[in-house]
Structures are given as structure tokens and as C-alpha cells.
């Protein structure tokens with residue numbers, strides 16, 4: 001017997017999408033699939049939840065029923081969680097609470113069925129998908145590479161609201177549940193079994209059979225459930241007064257750093273504790289209420305907005321003409337080239353790294369090995385995979401013939417002439433006309449580079465940030481002649497590396513360095529006026545930035561800051577006059593972390609050698625020193641960043657406000673909980689920002705004069 005829950009055609013190949021389907025076999029086992037076979041992504045929309053509800057009721061009424069298998073629609077997919085559009089649309093906390101109550105009541109039907117329910121999980125089993133699985137009596141996981149299980153809701157500013165906090169905490173104990181939920185961790189096969197989140201991991205081909213085996217095993221014993229008990233530390237830290245230790249530790253972690261800006265983990269913590277202190281129904285009710293409260297917060301709306309932007313960014317690599325790069329040559333094995341080449345090799349590209357010197361190449365291999373060792377220690381890679389990555393990265397001082405190279409990328413010294421010559425040499429060495437010629441320049445003109453080679457249309461900027469292993473943004477720079485296909489290929493490559501591409505026009509500083517320039521420049525001016533580096537950095541950390549601007553300058557290096565500020569000054573002579581601190585620190589060789597310290601010591605704390613430079617510059621000033629207050633710091637550092645971002649949009653550097661939001665969150669760590677810089681600006685009030693900048697232009701200097709675009713927007717609202 002086959003039953004579709006929707007009133008639509010019933011042949012196997014033609015099942016309606018967006019609803020669940022089930023069939024009852026001769027063995028009395030119902031297999032309930034969460035979607036139709038042609039659905040590559042399954043989420044819990046309202047329709048799918050209602051169809052699940054109806055299906056579970058119908059299945060429960062089957063007289064021959066001996067067990068139920070919950071499965072995804074087909075290979076590589078279980079359920080990716082609740083439909084995020086639904087989360088976005090809820091603006092009343094009561095609606096959020098009601099949705100949670102409804103979702104959980106549907107999932108609870110699995111518990112009230114008299115027969116065993118086994119979740120057969122393959123592919124993503126996230127959020128609501130994982131919560132459904134947690135209501136099953138047994139969980140069997142496939143070893144399919146796409147399989148991942150977890151509750152990442154806090155990343156959207158909410159918590160698992162369909163009963164997940166209670167069921168998870170009871171299953172794995174409080175310490176493990178805290179780790180999983182508060183960090184939104186996703187686990188793969190063995191990790192999930194070790195955590196106690198799933199009962200068995202089996203080969204993909206045996207998943208359904210293994211799930212049925214579990215039903216037979218329970219049936220033979222005449223039981224619905226597996227008997228489970230928390231043991232050892234999981235028991236002591238969950239069910240005894242020692243619980244207070246685990247709670248205190250988690251609470252402390254949530255009050256530090258950036259965690260303090262996110263309310264969801266705090267509420268999730270309480271819900272996880274409730275699993276051991278309240279009866280189930282009261283704990284479920286508290287969880288639903290907490291979800292309702294969180295789902296309407298600006299933090300959640302901002303994080304959901306960013307989620308959609310990352311999804312949109314992923315589509316950039318799917319546009320027409322986007323080639324799948326297989327073989328790459330990276331020229332320049334320094335800080336950037338070594339990191340980029342390592343990333344290429346890790347993601348499966350056959351890569352050759354060239355440098356004029358052997359020493360950086362040897363260092364590049366060692367750096368990659370260090371990175372791979374770390375991942376092997378964490379269980380993310382096996383020894384043979386580590387070896388395969390190293391094998392994919394060849395090094396040499398000669399580029400050789402380039403006929404089979406799909407992508408040539410340079411990361412050598414920041415010198416236009418050198419870069420142009422290297423591009424010409426690549427063409428002379430047989431680089432195909434359709435191969436991509438890319439530059440990692442952070443300040444030079446891509447257009448000027450493309451004018452020096454035949455087929456300029458394939459020249460594109462692929463601007464990685466330092467360190468390339470960690471930084472999630474890639475600016476894809478379109479020169480005047482760059483084709484859409486070359487841009488799409490660069491975007492596809494960035495996505496393959498797990499990064500988010502933002503397409504930017506070829507202009508000084510591109511997007512990120514352009515916006516960063518007034519920010520770090522102003523921080524340096526505040527330092528000279530007498531504000532302490534600690535006060536400046538603390539103000540920006542309290543605003544939500546991952547690092548203060550003085551620490552950032554130490555990381556970038558004052559030599560680089562001097563070079564970049566000269567480029568920005570040439571482009572914007574009125575607004576971007578470099579602060580004299582940059583040149584003075586460079587002259588004194590107090591460059592930052594690379595030279596044993598700058599403003600701070602080499603490890604980023606305490607006084608660095610640059611304090612003496614600062615003191616001497618301060619002493620030369622005619623005006624007495626003064627400490628700027630918190631409000632002034634925010635206005636002088638963040639408001640010009642807002643103005644600069646809108647200038648970039650108005651000058652056509654990026655196509656939309658969405659690009660500004662994603663680019664600056666991923667590129668400079670603008671606080672994600674704001675939803676991005678334009679969302680922050682709107683909440684702060686564009687008129688307020690404009691008025692504050694006008695006042696600063698009068699009292700501090702004309703560089704604060706807001707742009708016409710900002711004024712226009714402020715008036716329009």
C-alpha cells in the first residue's frame with residue numbers, strides 16, 4: 001500500500017513535492033519519507049509539517065503496523081531544518097510560540113505511536129530535522145559524505161524550539177548538549193555516535209535495512225524504546241547538584257567576547273537545564289516561549305538576513321560560463337600565495353606554487369602540513385587524505401609550460417610592473433587564451449594589468465584576505481574588460497574553497513580596504529589626540545567588532561597601513577589624508593606583530609615599542625591631550641564607515657546594499673548580529689548619523705562631511 005498525504009498523483013515517480021509520503025510494507029513497517037525523490041533539499045514548511053502530522057496519524061491507525069522508519073526523500077538528504085522564510089516572516093512572539101508548540105506536538109506523535117520509530121538519517125539532519133530525529137526511538141546514521149547532524153539554531157538567533165533542547169539534553173546529558181546547542185555544532189558519523197546523538201553508523205547502502213533491523217530487535221523484545229541511562233560525568237553533571245558547575249562554566253563563557261551580544265545561547269542554556277529540573281510539559285512550554293521571544297529580536301532578524309545573503313552569494317558561482325578550475329598555478333609563495341595555494345590543494349585543485357626563492361616554498365609546504373596536522377588531530381581528516389592534499393601541491397622556482405593550467409594567480413610584491421611582466425610571461429609560456437589570469441592585489445588596478453596582455457577579458461582580481469585559511473570573504477574584482485564568465489569562474493572557485501564572493505568594481509581599495517581606511521585612520525588620530533589604545537579598542541569590542549582598530553593595525557602592520565593609506569590618499573585627497581602615526585611607526589620599525597610589537601607587544605597585549613613613538617608625536621602637538629568618550633568614539637569610528645560604505649554603493653563599486661552587508665561582515669567582522677552595516681545604519685537612524693557627521697565636520701574636521709547619498713537617504717525616510 002502506498003499513501004500520499006497530499007491529494008495528488010500516487011505513482012512513485014510522480015509524487016507531489018513539499019509534503020511527506022509513506023508506504024506500509026508486507027513486514028508491517030511503514031517507511032515515511034520527508035519529501036519526494038526529486039527534492040534535493042527538504043525543509044519544514046507549514047505544508048510539510050501538516051502533511052507529517054496527517055501521515056503520523058494515518059500510520060498510527062494501521063492495524064498491521066509494527067514499526068516506522070523516518071527517512072529523507074532519497075540519497076544525501078534528510079531534512080535541513082525549518083523553512084527559514086517562516087522564521088523571517090514571524091514578527092509577533094505569540095506566533096513564534098504557537099508555531100513551536102504546533103511543531104513539537106507533531107513530532108511528539110512519534111513518541112505516542114505504540115510501535116518503535118527509527119530515524120534513518122542520510123545527508124543534512126539539521127535544526128527541525130534533528131529535532132524530529134530526536135523524537136524517534138532509535139537513530140541510525142549513514143556514512144554518506146553529506147551526512148551531518150546537529151542543532152545550529154543559535155546561528156540564526158533562535159533556539160531549537162520543537163522540543164530539541166529537552167530531548168537532546170535527556171539523551172546526551174547536559175555538558176554535551178550545552179556544547180552542541182550553544183555552539184550550534186554539527187557532527188558527522190562517528191562523532192555523532194561518540195556523542196550519543198545517534199545509536200549506529202552504517203554504510204549508506206545498508207541504511208534502510210539497518211533501520212528495519214532495529215525495529216525487529218525491539219519487536220523481539222516487545223519494546224518500543226531502547227532503555228537508556230546517563231552514565232559517569234554526563235549523569236553527575238546533569239542529574240545531581242554538580243550540575244551547577246557545568247552551568248556556571250557555560251554561563252561564564254556566554255558573558256565573554258562576542259558571545260555576550262547574542263541572547264539565544266543564554267536562553268538555550270536555561271532550556272537545557274530545564275530538561276533536568278522541570279517536568280517535560282513545563283520544559284517544552286518554556287522552550288516554546290523562549291523561541292517566541294527570540295524569533296522577533298533584531299538579532300535574529302539580522303542573522304536571518306545574513307543567512308539569505310550567504311545563500312545569494314552561493315548563486316554567483318552558478319552563473320553561465322562559470323568554469324570548474326582543476327589545475328592552478330600560484331606565483332609568489334609569501335604570506336598570501338602560500339595560504340592560497342594550500343587552500344587550492346585542500347579543495348582538490350592540482351596546484352603548483354612558484355617563487356623566485358626556494359625558502360618561501362619550503363615554508364609554504366610546512367605551513368600546509370601544520371594546518372593539515374591540526375585537522376587530522378581534530379578528526380576532520382585521515383592520514384591518507386592529508387597525504388593526498390600534500391601530493392596535490394607541487395612547488396618549484398620555475399613555472400614550466402602552462403598549457404594545461406586553468407587558472408594562473410599571482411600573489412607577488414605589490415608592484416604593477418612586476419605583476420604585468422609576470423602575466424606576459426605566463427602567456428608566453430603557453431597559458432591558453434581561455435585560462436583565467438588572476439591577481440591577488442590589494443590596491444593596484446586590475447584594468448591596468450589586463451591592458452598588458454592579450455585576451456584581457458579573462459583577467460580578474462581574486463582578492464583573498466589574510467590569513468586565507470581563515471578569512472571567509474573573497475572580493476572578485478571586475479576590471480573594465482573582464483567578462484561575466486571570468487567573474488563567475490572566480491566566484492565558483494571562491495565558493496569551492498568555502499568562501500563567500502562579493503563582486504566589486506576595480507577602484508582604489510576595492511570595498512573592504514576602502515571602508516577600512518577612514519576607520520583605522522581615525523583610530524590613529526584619536527591615539528594622537530590622547531585617547532588610550534585600550535579605550536579605543538574596548539569601545540569597538542563593546543560595539544561588537546572582533547578586534548579593536550589599534551590591535552588590527554598591529555596585525556596589518558604599519559608598513560602595509562602606510563602603503564595602503566598612500567593609495568587611498570591619492571584617490572581621495574580631501575578625505576583620506578594619512579595620519580602621521582603610520583609613517584612614524586614604520587620609520588621606527590615598530591611595524592606590529594611581525595616585528596615584535598607595535599602599539600601592543602608581539603602577542604597582542606601590553607605596551608609595545610610603538611608607545612614611545614606615540615608619546616613623542618603626542619608631545620609635539622600644540623593642543624593638550626584628551627580622552628574621547630564612548631559616544632564620540634562610536635561616532636568618529638563607525639559613522640564614517642557607514643558613510644564610506646554608502647559612497648561605495650553610489651559609485652557603483654558594488655551592486656547592492658546586500659553586498660555592503662555581506663562584504664563588511666565577512667571582510668572586517670562588522671558585527672553580524674546587526675544584520676550588516678546598512679541594517680545597523682537604518683536602526684541607528686540615517687538622519688542621526690548624518691547629523692552627527694555634520695557636527696563632527698564642524699568641530700573636528702571636514703573629513704567627516706557626509707556624502708550626498710547619505711543625506712538623500714536620510715531625508716527619504
Ligand SMILES: NC(=O)c1ccc[n+]([C@@H]2O[C@H](COP(=O)([O-])OP(=O)(O)OC[C@H]3O[C@@H](n4cnc5c(N)ncnc54)[C@H](O)[C@@H]3O)[C@@H](O)[C@H]2O)c1
Pocket residue numbers: 331332333334335336337354355356357360410411412413414415418422440441442443463464465466
Ligand atoms: N599580506 C596581506 O595581508 C595581503 C592581503 C591581501 C592581499 N595581499 C596582496 O597579495 C600580494 C602578496 O602579498 P604578500 O603579503 O603575500 O607578500 P610577501 O612579500 O609575503 O610574498 C611575496 C612573494 O612573492 C615572491 N616574488 C616576488 N617577485 C616574484 C617573481 N617575480 N616571481 C615569483 N615570485 C616572486 C617573493 O619571493 C615572496 O615570497 C600583494 O599583491 C599584496 O598586496 C596581501
